[in-house]
Amino acid sequence: MDQEMAFHIDAMTREYVRSGMSEADAARAARKRFGSTFRHKEAGHDTRSGHLDELVQDVKSGLRQLTGAPTFAVVAAITLALGIGVNAAVFAVVKSALLDALPYTDADRLVRVYGGARAQLQRGPLSAGTISDIRERQRSLASLSAFMDVVIDAVFGSDSGPQVARMAWVEHNFFDTLGVSAARGRVFRREDALSGLTPLTGGILAPDAPSAVMLTYSGWTRLFGGDEAVLGRDVRVNGIPRHVIGVLPSNYVGPMGAVDFYFAFDLGPVLGNVIVARGSQWLGGVGRLKPGVAHETARDEIAAIWTDLVREFPADNRALGLATVPLREAMIGNTRTPLLVLMASAGLVLFITCANLAGALLSRALSRRKEFAVRAALGAGRGRLVRQLLTESVVLAVTGGVAGVVIASVTLDRLGQFAARALPGYVTLSLDWGAVIVIGGVAIATGLLFGAAPALSIERSQAQSAVRDDSRGASESRRSLRLRGVLVAGQMALCLSLLVGAGLLTRSLWAMTGQSLGFEPNGVLTAALQLPLRDYATPESRALFRTRLEEELRGLPGVTAVATATSIPTAVRQRSGVTLEGAPSSGGQTFVIMAAVSDDYFRTLQIPLHQGRTFGTQDLPNTPTKLVISESMARRFWPDGNAIGQRIGLGPNPQAPLNEIVGIVGDVRNDRARPDAEPMAYASTRQNGAPIVTILVRADGDPLALARPMERAVAGLDSGIALQRVMTMPVVLGEGIAGRRLPVLLMTGFGVLALLLATVGVYAMFASLAAAREREFGIRLALGSRPGAIAALVLRQGAGWMVAGLAVGAVGIVVVVRLVRDLLYNVSPFDPVTLGASVAVLVACATIALLIPVRRATRVDAAVALRAQ
Amino acid sequence: MGVRDFDLIQGTLDLLVLKCLGTGANHGYGIALRIHQLSDDALRIEEGSLYPALYRMEEQGLIESEWGVTENNRRAKFYSLTRKGRAVADAELDSWRRLSKAVTRVLRGLEQGA
Numbered sequence: 007m008d009q010e011m012a013f014h015i016d017a018m019t020r021e022y023v024r025s026g027m028s029e030a031d032a033a034r035a036a037r038k039r040f041g042s043t044f045r046h047k048e049a050g051h052d053t054r055s056g057h058l059d060e061l062v063q064d065v066k067s068g069l070r071q072l073t074g075a076p077t078f079a080v081v082a083a084i085t086l087a088l089g090i091g092v093n094a095a096v097f098a099v100v101k102s103a104l105l106d107a108l109p110y111t112d113a114d115r116l117v118r119v120y121g122g123a124r125a126q127l128q129r130g131p132l133s134a135g136t137i138s139d140i141r142e143r144q145r146s147l148a149s150l151s152a153f154m155d156v157v158i159d160a161v162f163g164s165d166s167g168p169q170v171a172r173m174a175w176v177e178h179n180f181f182d183t184l185g186v187s188a189a190r191g192r193v194f195r196r197e198d199a200l201s202g203l204t205p206l207t208g209g210i211l212a213p214d215a216p217s218a219v220m221l222t223y224s225g226w227t228r229l230f231g232g233d234e235a236v237l238g239r240d241v242r243v244n245g246i247p248r249h250v251i252g253v254l255p256s257n258y259v260g261p262m263g264a265v266d267f268y269f270a271f272d273l274g275p276v277l278g279n280v281i282v283a284r285g286s287q288w289l290g291g292v293g294r295l296k297p298g299v300a301h302e303t304a305r306d307e308i309a310a311i312w313t314d315l316v317r318e319f320p321a322d323n324r325a326l327g328l329a330t331v332p333l334r335e336a337m338i339g340n341t342r343t344p345l346l347v348l349m350a351s352a353g354l355v356l357f358i359t360c361a362n363l364a365g366a367l368l369s370r371a372l373s374r375r376k377e378f379a380v381r382a383a384l385g386a387g388r389g390r391l392v393r394q395l396l397t398e399s400v401v402l403a404v405t406g407g408v409a410g411v412v413i414a415s416v417t418l419d420r421l422g423q424f425a426a427r428a429l430p431g432y433v434t435l436s437l438d439w440g441a442v443i444v445i446g447g448v449a450i451a452t453g454l455l456f457g458a459a460p461a462l463s464i465e466r467s468q469a470q471s472a473v474r475d476d477s478r479g480a481s482e483s484r485r486s487l488r489l490r491g492v493l494v495a496g497q498m499a500l501c502l503s504l505l506v507g508a509g510l511l512t513r514s515l516w517a518m519t520g521q522s523l524g525f526e527p528n529g530v531l532t533a534a535l536q537l538p539l540r541d542y543a544t545p546e547s548r549a550l551f552r553t554r555l556e557e558e559l560r561g562l563p564g565v566t567a568v569a570t571a572t573s574i575p576t577a578v579r580q581r582s583g584v585t586l587e588g589a590p591s592s593g594g595q596t597f598v599i600m601a602a603v604s605d606d607y608f609r610t611l612q613i614p615l616h617q618g619r620t621f622g623t624q625d626l627p628n629t630p631t632k633l634v635i636s637e638s639m640a641r642r643f644w645p646d647g648n649a650i651g652q653r654i655g656l657g658p659n660p661q662a663p664l665n666e667i668v669g670i671v672g673d674v675r676n677d678r679a680r681p682d683a684e685p686m687a688y689a690s691t692r693q694n695g696a697p698i699v700t701i702l703v704r705a706d707g708d709p710l711a712l713a714r715p716m717e718r719a720v721a722g723l724d725s726g727i728a729l730q731r732v733m734t735m736p737v738v739l740g741e742g743i744a745g746r747r748l749p750v751l752l753m754t755g756f757g758v759l760a761l762l763l764a765t766v767g768v769y770a771m772f773a774s775l776a777a778a779r780e781r782e783f784g785i786r787l788a789l790g791s792r793p794g795a796i797a798a799l800v801l802r803q804g805a806g807w808m809v810a811g812l813a814v815g816a817v818g819i820v821v822v823v824r825l826v827r828d829l830l831y832n833v834s835p836f837d838p839v840t841l842g843a844s845v846a847v848l849v850a851c852a853t854i855a856l857l858i859p860v861r862r863a864t865r866v867d868a869a870v871a872l873r874a875q
Numbered sequence: 876m877g878v879r880d881f882d883l884i885q886g887t888l889d890l891l892v893l894k895c896l897g898t899g900a901n902h903g904y905g906i907a908l909r910i911h912q913l914s915d916d917a918l919r920i921e922e923g924s925l926y927p928a929l930y931r932m933e934e935q936g937l938i939e940s941e942w943g944v945t946e947n948n949r950r951a952k953f954y955s956l957t958r959k960g961r962a963v964a965d966a967e968l969d970s971w972r973r974l975s976k977a978v979t980r981v982l983r984g985l986e987q988g989a
Binding site: 009010014380 | 902950951
């Protein structure tokens with residue numbers, strides 16, 4: 007049969023050639039005249055050919071079909087690839103973050119206990135006393151372990167010179183509570199925990215004397231190159247010799263984030279110190295439920311214990327809160343909402359993909375109606391036709407799927423580069439094959455359901471009329487027209503919701519980054535270093551080092567100002583309770599953030615002085631401590647404006663000497679995600695001997711050019727000290743906002759993608775509509791209709807569906823706004839600028855997509871159109 | 876039976892094909908070409924109609940086919956009339972003549988009357 011058709015085409019071609027056509031034109035004309043019929047072998051009633059043969063035929067035919075209609079194939083495959091790609095990538099992240107088990111034994115039995123200032127509703131730290139009391143009184147936990155909930159830098163001495171490593175302190179039973187055992191060596195035992203330590207400012211425990219080091223897998227590979235003989239080896243941390251007792255498994259990530267190694271501590275000495283035992287909050291708590299105990303039971307029991315503790319120790323606990331949450335929830339933290347937003351966005355893109363694919367397949371099926379009719383007439387069974395269509399779709403799915411997997415891997419790779427900091431530490435960015443298959447399957451199934459199914463509604467009995475109908479250029483049925491309109495309107499609706507979501511998040515980010523922080527970050531280079539307590543045991547020795555360092559740095563070329571501090575702005579972690587002089591001890595009723603800064607700090611960062619003075623040589627150690635406070639702190643405590651000269655108590659110890667306020671400076675926003683600045687107090691480094699030194703240098707020109715000279719200056723003072731985290735201030739700020747930037751970037755990406763897909767969808771629909779009505783337009787033109795009238799005809803049809811899409815999109819906007827509301831900052835959820843811009847962009851793109859086919863329609867040559875069929 | 880200038884009355888395509896094959900075996904393209912030429916280009920048979928008709932008539936036993944070689948040395952499927960087909964062709968031709976004669980008479984009478 008195939009040969010017979012081929013012969014027919016061939017004969018016709020020769021006839022055309024004889025009548026003066028070129029060989030190629032003739033062949034094309036003959037094929038066109040014959041329709042696509044010739045390309046198909048009909049199984050017909052031929053039962054001799056086996057199913058395998060048919061399958062091979064179908065696949066070949068499918069490929070031919072797709073290569074024969076490149077526009078359709080390219081649009082469909084790209085659509086499918088993008089849909090599968092981004093969805094698989096996002097789903098991989100979401101699944102890893104929200105669904106996969108944490109890397110601990112029976113991880114769903116683990117809980118996290120939080121403390122923190124009640125008024126600020128933050129997930130904050132607990133005091134040693136609170137942890138110890140809960141541990142003694144509770145019945146629902148099999149174990150409860152404390153850890154220091156910050157990652158700190160340490161200097162790791164190696165053969166190649168000092169290296170900066172990240173470390174954390176944990177109680178000895180920490181890994182047993184998590185159910186993690188060492189991959190090599192052993193985990194901590196009671197005797198590894200050093201006694202006699204107390205917490206110092208900046209997350210340092212003193213004395214720094216533990217001898218046992220547990221490496222994480224990343225620490226082992228990074229610091230030791232994965233050396234198998236590492237166990238028992240002597241290493242130097244902060245200049246003190248210690249030895250390695252174990253290496254953790256590769257999939258382990260602690261609740262405090264990624265670190266290189268752990269030290270063990272013992273709470274005993276801390277509990278013995280009356281002032282810090284309950285007055286100082288610096289610990290995280292993680293517990294394991296006893297078998298059969300529900301999370302709610304443990305939560306209620308610990309809440310009841312806390313109520314008792316507040317009553318028993320009102321001075322310390324009155325202003326504090328406590329919360330027990332499942333560990334997974336704790337580790338997901340505030341990334342849950344962004345992740346859900348991302349998943350929802352990706353889902354919308356998938357819907358658009360499906361709609362687009364359905365539209366494309368529908369157009370394709372309609373244009374092949376004649377072919378199907380002829381083949382049905384020739385005796386092809388319906389099942390055979392269905393199989394053929396399915397095979398074609400599978401060919402398409404495989405093509406799009408392979409491209410989709412490539413896109414997904416690239417996306418994940420990119421995500422790994424800029425999103426890792428914004429995601430919970432345990433998240434692994436690897437492709438989930440199940441998700442790829444499910445997503446691809448959904449897309450193809452939708453496409454077939456809406457696209458190919460109508461083609462099959464041609465009954466065998468109608469075959470003759472279908473053949474005839476088409477040869478007369480009848481326009482498509484009302485029903486399939488409506489289906490296509492709905493698909494286009496649906497795409498526009500989904501696209502609009504996404505664009506609005508992306509727009510709102512972008513505006514929030516702009517608002518966040520655009521608003522002044524209260525200081526001038528440009529031109530400032532920052533770095534940190536840590537003075538080993540062994541070599542710098544006294545505050546005087548530390549102060550001396552700082553002074554000499556500042557002098558050295560001031561001498562570097564291009565440097566205009568140098569300051570040191572305990573932390574850099576926007577990363578201040580320390581909070582202290584404020585007690586006004588004369589007022590009853592409020593137990594830290596209100597907390598302010600605290601930092602100790604050098605004399606030139608305000609000048610270096612260009613923080614304006616509003617009243618009084620900043621620090622100077624008169625602020626000697628062993629004299630009453632002086633404070634400079636922020637404007638908002640002055641307003642908060644002394645609304646009458648008489649803050650200067652007032653004396654306040656800071657911290658948990660009611661007997662501590664009072665601090666005198668000597669100056670008021672401008673507000674600095676510590677948390678960029680909050681529009682208002684937190685009240686802040688500054689002490690002088692002259693009166694505060696913390697071993698952590700943060701360096702801030704302002705320079706003319708590129709501050710990064712100072713990095714090398716700065717390292718040399720530090721090495722010149724003490725070769726055992728490594729300079730850490732040398733970064734410009736704008737980079738520091740960018741990192742701080744990474745978690746906020748991620749959803750904005752991704753959602754904007756999805757919005758653009760959705761816009762692209764929707765535009766292609768609109769174009770594809772109206773292009774095929776216009777093509778189908780070409781003959782009609784030709785007649786109209788021949789009868790004297792003006793091109794403008796024809797354009798209006800098509801535009802009216804398009805505008806109708808567009809308006810419908812925008813109307814449904816309004817509902818989508820409400821849903822999206824509810825989803826992203828928590829992520830907004832200084833932007834109204836129904837921001838008119840965002841709404842207007844989204845609608846404008848969408849309508850503009852859709853109109854362009856619409857105008858191309860319209861333009862073609864009005865250029866129809868009446869004579870050609872009429873003769874075409 | 877889609878034709879550009881005239882619609883063929885149902886059944887006429889079968890008659891044309893059968894009579895065309897009456898003068899000797901031919902392939903599908905040859906049949907279409909012959910009819911086209913003999914009608915002074917007025918009738919053009921669509922492939923979508925021709926091949927279904929050929930298969931139907933072969934199934935009804937009116938025609939039979941075999942693979943042969945054309946004058947240009949190309950392989951093609953040649954159709955020829957069966958005995959049953961010849962009989963059906965004659966009967967069809969007879970009824971067509973009566974029909975067309977009747978139609979012509981009616982039309983002539985109507986034109987003269989008008």
